[in-house]
Amino acid sequence: MHFVNCCCKHKQFIFNSGCNPTQHLLPNQIFLKNVKVKTDNRKLDAEEIHNIIKQHPNKKILSVFRFHLGVYNFFYKNEKIRDDVGEAPVVYDSLLTKRSIKQINLYLKNKGYYENKVTVSTERKNNEINVKYNIKSGPPYIVKWVNYYVELTVPLAIKILTSQPLW
DSSP, X not given: OHHHHHHHHHHHHHHHTTSSTTTTSOTTOOEEEEEEEEESOTTSOHHHHHHHOSOOOOOOBTXXXXXXXXXXXXXXXXXXXXXXXXXXXXXXXHHHHHHHHHHHHHXXXXXXXXXXXXXXXXXXXXXXXXXXXXXXXXXXXXXXXOOOOOOOOHHHHHHHHHOSOOO
């Protein structure tokens, strides 16, 4: 009889892992369900931009199950298992979203896209939110050539080559 109860509990855990991710959130907290990056430029690496984003949703296994979140919820009262294996639900933070926009903007400027525009659209349903970063890169600024004009005197050239004091 103990074996049957044990199996039922594990089946319940497997099938219900992460079903209600908001069950341990405070009423004013919003669960970050998904983050997407949409860009109008194929030359930009969306995964690299995704790594710049400051807040990511809970990890998924096989891109479907939030196993670690399920462990956190299922073993909520058992702190040892909850903290070692589980993962707390990610609470949406609008300040981190604003910081991510600034970081993406700087990244695009470093790539030569000075006229970029990064916007965020959010879709909220109950206590869950989906965040989508929309990136319009604008035209790239490309440097075609660079000319250096350098005057070196002979003693200075020797000093550079030998790196010894001349006097």
